[in-house]
Amino acid sequence: MQRRRFLGGLAAGALAARGPWPVLDLAGAPEDAERALVLVELDGGNDALGTLVPREDDAYFRARPKLALAKDATIRVDDALGLHPALAALAPHAAEGRLAAFCGVGFPESDRSHFRAMDVWHSGVPDREETRSGWIGRAVRRAERGEGGTPPEALFALAPGRAPLVLAGAARSVTAIRSLGDLELRGGEEQAKAVARGLRRSRGKDSPRLEEVRRRAEHALAFGRRLDAAAKAAPAETRRYPDSPFAAQLALAGSLIAGGFRRSVHHVRLGGFDTHVRQDETHPATLRVLAEGLDAFLAHLGRQKREKDVLVLVFSEFGRRVAENGGRGTDHGSAGLALLLGEGLRPGRHGASYDLETLERGDLRALLDWRDLQDRLLSEWMGWAPERPLRDGLALLAK
Amino acid sequence: MSVRALDDRLAPYRVGRDGPFGLDEAIHLARRVECGATPARMAALAAAGLEGALDEVLSDAPASPAEAGLLAMGARIARRGDTDALAAAWLLRFLGERPWREHLALFWHDHFATSQDKVADLVAMEVQNRILLESGAGPFAALLERVAKDPAMLLWLDQAASTPLRPNENFARELFELFTLGRGHYAESDVLEAARALTGWSLRGGRFAWRPEAHDAGEKTILGERGAFDGDAVLAIAVAAPRRRRFIAEKLCRWFVREEIDEELGSGLAALMEEAGDVTAVFLRRLLASRLFFSEAARGALVRNPVQLAVGALRTLDARVATTELARRVADLGLALFRPPSVEGWRNGTAWLDSAGLVGRQNLGVLIAEGEDGPLRVRSRLEPETEGAAVFRAFLGRAPDEEDRRLLVAAHPDPRALVGALMQEPEAQLH
Numbered sequence: 001m002q003r004r005r006f007l008g009g010l011a012a013g014a015l016a017a018r019g020p021w022p023v024l025d026l027a028g029a030p031e032d033a034e035r036a037l038v039l040v041e042l043d044g045g046n047d048a049l050g051t052l053v054p055r056e057d058d059a060y061f062r063a064r065p066k067l068a069l070a071k072d073a074t075i076r077v078d079d080a081l082g083l084h085p086a087l088a089a090l091a092p093h094a095a096e097g098r099l100a101a102f103c104g105v106g107f108p109e110s111d112r113s114h115f116r117a118m119d120v121w122h123s124g125v126p127d128r129e130e131t132r133s134g135w136i137g138r139a140v141r142r143a144e145r146g147e148g149g150t151p152p153e154a155l156f157a158l159a160p161g162r163a164p165l166v167l168a169g170a171a172r173s174v175t176a177i178r179s180l181g182d183l184e185l186r187g188g189e190e191q192a193k194a195v196a197r198g199l200r201r202s203r204g205k206d207s208p209r210l211e212e213v214r215r216r217a218e219h220a221l222a223f224g225r226r227l228d229a230a231a232k233a234a235p236a237e238t239r240r241y242p243d244s245p246f247a248a249q250l251a252l253a254g255s256l257i258a259g260g261f262r263r264s265v266h267h268v269r270l271g272g273f274d275t276h277v278r279q280d281e282t283h284p285a286t287l288r289v290l291a292e293g294l295d296a297f298l299a300h301l302g303r304q305k306r307e308k309d310v311l312v313l314v315f316s317e318f319g320r321r322v323a324e325n326g327g328r329g330t331d332h333g334s335a336g337l338a339l340l341l342g343e344g345l346r347p348g349r350h351g352a353s354y355d356l357e358t359l360e361r362g363d364l365r366a367l368l369d370w371r372d373l374q375d376r377l378l379s380e381w382m383g384w385a386p387e388r389p390l391r392d393g394l395a396l397l398a399k
Numbered sequence: 400m401s402v403r404a405l406d407d408r409l410a411p412y413r414v415g416r417d418g419p420f421g422l423d424e425a426i427h428l429a430r431r432v433e434c435g436a437t438p439a440r441m442a443a444l445a446a447a448g449l450e451g452a453l454d455e456v457l458s459d460a461p462a463s464p465a466e467a468g469l470l471a472m473g474a475r476i477a478r479r480g481d482t483d484a485l486a487a488a489w490l491l492r493f494l495g496e497r498p499w500r501e502h503l504a505l506f507w508h509d510h511f512a513t514s515q516d517k518v519a520d521l522v523a524m525e526v527q528n529r530i531l532l533e534s535g536a537g538p539f540a541a542l543l544e545r546v547a548k549d550p551a552m553l554l555w556l557d558q559a560a561s562t563p564l565r566p567n568e569n570f571a572r573e574l575f576e577l578f579t580l581g582r583g584h585y586a587e588s589d590v591l592e593a594a595r596a597l598t599g600w601s602l603r604g605g606r607f608a609w610r611p612e613a614h615d616a617g618e619k620t621i622l623g624e625r626g627a628f629d630g631d632a633v634l635a636i637a638v639a640a641p642r643r644r645r646f647i648a649e650k651l652c653r654w655f656v657r658e659e660i661d662e663e664l665g666s667g668l669a670a671l672m673e674e675a676g677d678v679t680a681v682f683l684r685r686l687l688a689s690r691l692f693f694s695e696a697a698r699g700a701l702v703r704n705p706v707q708l709a710v711g712a713l714r715t716l717d718a719r720v721a722t723t724e725l726a727r728r729v730a731d732l733g734l735a736l737f738r739p740p741s742v743e744g745w746r747n748g749t750a751w752l753d754s755a756g757l758v759g760r761q762n763l764g765v766l767i768a769e770g771e772d773g774p775l776r777v778r779s780r781l782e783p784e785t786e787g788a789a790v791f792r793a794f795l796g797r798a799p800d801e802e803d804r805r806l807l808v809a810a811h812p813d814p815r816a817l818v819g820a821l822m823q824e825p826e827a828q829l830h
Contacts, residue, residue, distance in 0.1 A: 043741070112587065113576055160733065161740035163750050163812045176753030183754060186762040191823065195761055198824035201802065209700055212749055213825040217761075220754040271741075277560040289637050326565030327557065332572070361587075 022346060023100055029308050029344040032383030033150040036257050038250075038266045038297075038312045039136075039157070039166065042290070044274030045114060046316035047330055048337035048364065049354065050102050050283055055082040059356035063323045067280055067330070075103065080353045089291035090341075093298060097347040099339065103354045105247040105373060106335030106366025110318060114274070114332070117317035119302060122165035124374050124387065135374045136265055140170035148385030152263045156225075157254060158249040159269035164200025173219035178248075180231040180255060183224035194220050203358045230259030237300055246270040247293035254300035262309060265382075271301035273316060277327035288316075292343060307343050311381050314339040316368075321362050335366040338373060344381075406667030408691040412449065417690050420449040423790040425638050426696055426796055428687065430830045431655055432456045432500040434703075437713030437781060438789035449688065456828040457499055457684055466495055468567040470529065477525035482515050485525060486736035489720035490729070493710045494718070503679065504531040505706060506654050508736070511546050511578060512744035513555045515737045523551040523605070523738050536680035539647055540638045543578065547634060548600070548607040556742065562616040566594035571633070575740050579637040581646045584621060593637075596628040645669035648682065656686060657697045664691075699796055699829045702748050705732035707830065708760060712767055712818050713746055715794045728766065732759045752828060764822025770815045781814050790814045795826055 020026075038109070050067065053074045054060045063070045074082025075091045081101070083090060093099050107126040111117055120126045124135030129195065133141075143151040155167045157176040169175045177183060185191040195217065202214045234255050241247040249268040256264065270293075272286040294312065301307040321334030352367050359365065377387035414420045425444035425537050429436040433456055436444070444452040462470070473488040489707045493501045508531055515524050527549050534542040546552055552570070553559040561567035571593035575585040599614025600607070621636050628636070637643060649660050650669035660668070670687075675682035691697060703711060709729050713720055726736065733756055741747055752760075766775045783789070788809040799807060808818035821827050 020703050053467050090771035111582075112570070112590075113582055114741070115576075116582055157753065162743075162746040163753055175755070177755045181760045185758065185765075187765040191761065191765055194820060194823040197806075198826075202825040207699065209702075209749075210825055210830060213702075213752055213757075216749070216752050216754070217757050217825050220757045222752060231603065273571075276557040324565070325567055327560040327567055329557070329560075329567070331568045 007163075021376045023108070023340070023350050023376070024344055026344050026347050026380075030262075032381070034262045034309055035381060035383075036255055036262060036264045036266065036310045037136075037377065037382060038268065038310060038315040039164070040290075040312060041164070041267065041269040042273045042295070042314065042316040043118075043269050043271040045117070045318045045320055045332055046273040046318075046336060047275060047279065047283060048103065048319035049322065050105065050279065050320075050330075051087070051287065052337055053082050053084060053086055054080060054340075054354050054356065055064070056080050057354070057356055058342065060354075061224050063356065065324070073398030078349055081241075081349060084284065084287050085098070086287040087291040087293035093295070093341060094347070098298065098343060098345070099341055101346045101349045102342075102348055102351055102368055102373065103160045103349065104319075104335045104352070104364050104367035104369050105315075105338045106318070106364075106368075107370055110334035110366070110368070112332035112334065119165060121315065121317055121370060124132075124166075124371055126371075131165060134164070135378070135387060136166045137169025138387065139378045139382070140172065140265075142385045144171050149383040150263065152265055154226075154256075154261050154264045156253065156261075156264060156266045158252050158266055159243075161269065161271075163374075164267040164269075166231065167265065171224075173216060173359055175219070175223050175227075177227070177252070179252060180227060180236055180259075183220055183227050185224065192221065230256060230261060233258075234259035234304070240300065241296040242289070242292045244293060245287045245290050247296055250293050250297040251300070253303070254297055256309060257301070257306055260306040261338040262306075276325065276331060277329040277331050279324075279329045294362055298341065310342055311344060311377070312339075312341040313377065314341070319364055322356060322359055322364060323362055334360070334363040336364075338370075406663050407683065408664060408694070409671055409686075409689045410689045411685075411688050414449050418693060420452070421445055422792070423796070424449075424693055425452055426793055427693065428452055429456060429533055430711060430796060431692075431701075432502065432687065433617055433714060434502060434707045434830075435495070435714040435794065437715060438793045439782070441789075452686060453684055457679075457687075458497060459463065459465045459801050460497070463496055466492065469495065470532075473525055473528070474522075477521045480521050481720045481724055481731075482521060482524075482737055483723055485521060485528075486726035486730070489528065489736055490706070490710070490726055491722045493706070494713055494720070494722075498710070498714065500532055500536060502707075503535040503683070505736075506651070507531040507535045507542070507546075509654075509739065509744040509747070510568045510650065511552065512739035514739050514741075518551050518554045520550065520554065521550070521737075523554065526621045527551040529736070536683075539643075539677045539679060539680060540634070541805055542679075544634055546630075547574070548628075550605055550607065552626065553602050553607065557602050558597060561594065561598050561600070563595070563613060566591075566598050566615065568594040570594075571597055573773045574633070574637055576645075576746075577742060579646060580640055580642045584640070584642040584646075589621050592621045593633045595619055596621065596633045597630040600630045601749065633654050644672040644677070648672040651679070651683065652686060653685065653747070655691075656692050657700045661695075683725070701827070701829060701830055702751050703830050704745065704747060704751055705729045705734040705756075705760070706736070708732075708822075708828070709763060711830065712764075712794065712822060713777070715790060716767075716777070716814055716818055717781050718767075718815075719776075719778045719780065720775065720819060721776045724776075728759075728763055728775070730758055734761070757828070760828065761823050764819040764827075766819075767822065768813075768816045768819025777815055779814050782813075785814060787811055787814065787817050790817050791821065794818055794825075796830065797826075 055074050056069045076082050122134045123130040140311040155174045238251045241251045253266040275283050320330035320333040377382045379386040420447045426441050469492050471668045532543045556570035557567045558570040572590045592798045594613045594620050601610045
């Protein structure tokens with residue numbers, strides 16, 4: 001039932017794409033072979049309505065008697081929407097045309113489990129328990145096979161904690177680091193020799209598990225040298241970022257891009273969005289960390305003259321329930337918010353705004369399928385073959 | 400129906416008919432249960448035979464005065480609010496007399512993953528740690544009840560902030576999804592109804608408090624049962640749900656034996672759990688005594704997590720070490736005790752072996768080889784006459800071959816240099 005309604009909603013717009021995606025404006029952008037993509041994961045389920053606020057919608061104020069933000073408190077994006085005031089650091093970017101938003105992005109058959117929802121987002125395969133590869137990893141694999149576009153120089157997982165599935169599936173290894181010095185061997189050349197010996201010795205041993213370890217260790221050893229070179233070309237700029245672990249991840253992404261990994265994909269993560277209680281206290285603080293980190297990152301790119309090379313996608317595993325709960329919090333929901341940041345886009349809201357009158361189990365309905373957005377980024381920003389035929393992803397959103 | 404009929408792989412390993420119980424088997428057992436042991440202990444386990452070795456590694460001796468002292472120290476550290484020092488105190492216990500209890504507590508810490516980052520109450524975290532240690536080997540239902548009603552969990556998943564008007568679903572959801580049943584074995588409505596039943600659970604003065612006035616006493620339907628349930632009933636229903644045995648048994652199998660579990664093995668594990676009366680230590684002993692555990696497919700098949708690797712190396716060396724520094728290094732490798740990344744716990748298996756993780760592990764080997772001169776200040780208490788080949792075998796799980804001789808010669812006579820050198824190898828990441 002739920003699924004049919006979702007697909008029915010999409011059917012209206014499931015036409016073949018006509019022309020380029022109206023969201024991007026690629027005049028002045030470098031060749032796609034020199035572009036980078038930064039994925040910013042908001043872990044825990046970011047509250048869409050509390051981030052990009054439907055400031056004129058009575059239904060919002062009814063659903064959130066304690067949590068709703070006063071109309072004038074938000075930062076105006078358009079007549080209907082305003083950013084949470086804690087996102088003030090993003091206001092200049094919104095005003096100067098570097099911010100695009102999509103309200104109500106989701107998957108069919110959404111699951112309110114964090115882990116399932118996050119796996120689905122990363123894999124881009126909602127209809128299977130696919131936990132081996134991600135939508136970026138598979139696109140890179142296609143490029144590696146010569147099926148469209150230039151493979152990246154590197155895939156970077158920069159957040160501590162679990163490895164981002166989204167990057168898995170390519171032949172090249174993912175480089176997971178927290179700082180430019182992370183692959184430095186404490187014991188120098190002598191240790192490098194010992195590691196190389198171990199790699200040699202373990203080759204051809206009849207164990208798939210050991211082979212996997214060997215492959216990963218080989219990558220770490222080889223990539224360490226390239227990272228050294230990048231560190232020399234572009235010293236860390238951590239001091240020009242706010243003091244947060246999240247900003248440190250972005251500072252590292254900035255240094256890697258500036259240090260020579262122009263064609264690359266980066267995954268960073270900010271936690272703290274699972275706001276079941278006291279959202280009015282915790283959510284603003286977390287949003288501030290997000291906005292100030294992103295602002296410093298965009299400034300970093302600007303100083304390095306790389307601002308046109310990079311697109312940032314901000315996502316979360318789901319949005320939260322429309323109605324607040326009894327603890328000044330919100331519970332798990334389904335459709336959520338996607339933000340794009342960068343020079344090469346047409347700013348503002350794309351597609352319809354939230355529809356708070358027609359909810360599904362108390363959740364926002366998905367107006368746009370994440371996979372369509374993911375495929376557009378793959379094909380039109382990175383120049384890789386999309387996973388599915390491109391669809392006119394935005395026409396269906398017109399109300 | 401006996402377990403045997405369900406899955407032959409879980410039948411008891413009969414020494415002689417199914418294979419030997421020699422040094423290799425003893426090493427396999429001690430690496431998996433204790434994370435590692437000295438060559439002398441490995442030899443003693445082999446000499447004790449399978450049953451004797453199981454008695455030894457799963458010793459039910461009560462806590463010694465030394466261990467009790469460490470626990471008391473942990474409580475004092477918690478009052479000071481020093482998370483790193485508390486992690487260090489736990490690692491010190493890991494290097495102590497009953498590593499299997501600590502290892503099982505770590506398994507439960509991963510299962511009921513609770514983080515100081517949100518709980519922000521180290522005393523509560525330390526109390527939870529003691530619950531995992533004291534009840535981790537016993538009946539699952541008792542462990543679950545203690546953990547669920549413990550302040551750390553009540554804060555971690557917001558149960559203490561739930562109200563009958565708008566019940567908080569956080570704990571109810573994770574109870575089914577992560578603690579007892581797994582996805583696909585409950586419905587969204589079960590979560591909502593369980594959240595209603597759990598209202599009234601609260602905290603007062605840092606302790607569990609039942610507040611009848613804050614409880615939704617109405618009828619609920621949870622996993623097909625109907626009644627005016629409360630929180631205790633929710634736990635009982637979750638524990639009694641048919642999937643629960645299999646869920647917990649499979650997870651223990653993935654931690655101690657191997658990751659691949661097919662349908663048949665899954666049912667067999669559930670039946671084994673039933674036969675064990677849901678007592679974790681009984682189940683674990685049967686699992687470790689199975690043909691599956693000693694099968695070729697289970698040997699060297701698991702990735703050591705950072706604690707297993709570090710503790711394994713140091714137990715092999717019978718080492719004394721600067722534990723606060725060790726806790727910090729282990730946290731750098733991705734396993735910060737008392738601070739799991741999410742309620743889902745840590746991602747285990749090859750997820751530990753990302754680029755920085757591997758280099759960090761190799762660098763940990765260098766730190767161990769640096770001995771007293773390095774920041775870990777590692778001292779080995781191995782008998783000076785312990786042979787390098789025996790240390791090699793105890794740590795890596797196989798005897799050195801001709802090509803390994805050079806490595807043994809280069810490290811001679813310092814066992815720390817040898818273990819440190821072995822940690823550069825892909826094989827050392829597995830056990």
